[in-house]
Amino acid sequence: MQQNVTFSRFELTDEDFNYLCALIGDQAGIRLTSAKRELVYARLAKRLRALGLRSFRQYCDLLRGGDEEEKVHCVNAITTNVTFFFREAHHFEYLEQTVLPELMEEKIRAGSRRLRVWSAGCSSGEEAYSLGIVLREQPALQNWDVRVLATDVDTHILERARRGIYDLKQIEKVSPARRSRWFRVGIGRNEGLVSVLPELKERIYFRQVNLKEPWPMHGPFDVIFCRNVVIYFDREMQRKLFDRFAGILSSNGHLFIGHSESLFGLSNRFRLVGPTIYRKTG
Ligand SMILES: C[S@@+](CC[C@H](N)C(=O)[O-])C[C@H]1O[C@@H](n2cnc3c(N)ncnc32)[C@H](O)[C@@H]1O
Structure with a gap:
């Protein structure tokens, strides 16, 4: 059964969601399941706003039309970039x-x-x-x-x-010796940055x-x-x-x-x- 989910502003139909999953899988190998529907919505809604589009259908049409640059933006929006210094x-x-x-x-x-x-x-x-x-x-x-x-x-x-x-807080867990050896702490308008x-x-x-x-x-x-x-x-x-x-x-x-x-x-x-x-x- 077709399930249409309406969030605050944009409609995301099953058809458009499946198309986006297939495209992202094809572009970057990233596997998206229905459990990631809200994540896909939230991340791509920003793209829709930036492009002044009114629906995911319009966005999918843009991608279907072969807009290669937008495909890059689409993948960029979906990737999860969490990382930190000396992780593990x-x-x-x-x-x-x-x-x-x-x-x-x-x-x-x-x-x-x-x-x-x-x-x-x-x-x-x-x-x-x-x-x-x-x-x-x-x-x-x-x-x-x-x-x-x-x-x-x-x-x-x-x-x-x-x-x-x-x-600055991103290097909090780096040892003090490494912090002072490899990073420069910002001052003035760069305060809070390294x-x-x-x-x-x-x-x-x-x-x-x-x-x-x-x-x-x-x-x-x-x-x-x-x-x-x-x-x-x-x-x-x-x-x-x-x-x-x-x-x-x-x-x-x-x-x-x-x-x-x-x-x-x-x-x-x-x-x-x-x-x-x-x-x-x-
Ligand atoms: C969670 S981060 C991991 C960062 C770091 N390796 C770490 O462990 O902290 C995953 C990264 O993989 C990248 N990524 C996802 N699919 C990729 C692909 N097909 N080719 C290259 N990088 C990809 C994402 O853009 C993202 O920056």
Whole structure:
């Protein structure tokens, strides 16, 4: 039975809702169910207002007409960008204490001083800057060629990530030593804000990459952080993605995923080496 839901201003029919779910699934691999109806409404209603439209039907017609720019806005509006500095702190500790020492030893033996880390689904940049801090704090890596690639599908959030300006309260849980070493506190009209130091930004490259599409880079990466991203994808997309991660990781490379995510039943190309920390086999 057709169910029409009328909220304060815009009508969202089943047909339009299903069309939007299919479009977003197709564009970004994000799986939306009827449980997300209110979320879709609330986030896209802002787009409708910004465009001066009167109904979701008009908005869907715009998208059906092939407006590629609006498809990007639509995906941007739907993505969930929650993140924070040193989220799941044990990942950064494991990177610092276990992965990096071993990796450096292996690389030196192979005559290489190159290290590549990928923050896939980096949102507003906190994860990438946290990785940057850990890498910059390793004295032995000072003269190495170290880079962090930080990617997201959402173009708006990437602009914020590049700016590297945050509310002071967002770094409250960062250790005092790191706060004073890597952030500059705003004064005057910037009071209440902090900015990441330019020297931390130097080796962090923010790029738009849709994980569902072909990737412009070839790797290999030594470490991939893809955390709290695949929860939005269906299992088939997760399976393909983990397989592609295995392909672009160096042999024995590490993959860090989110606390509620797992590779169980999805990939046999990794083994578990810590809580939600995997290592490529071979
Ligand atoms: C909840 S945030 C996770 C941020 C960070 N990794 C963390 O764990 O704190 C999820 C991010 O995945 C991004 N994302 C969703 N679908 C994507 C896709 N198809 N390709 C790339 N990024 C995507 C969203 O834009 C969002 O910024």
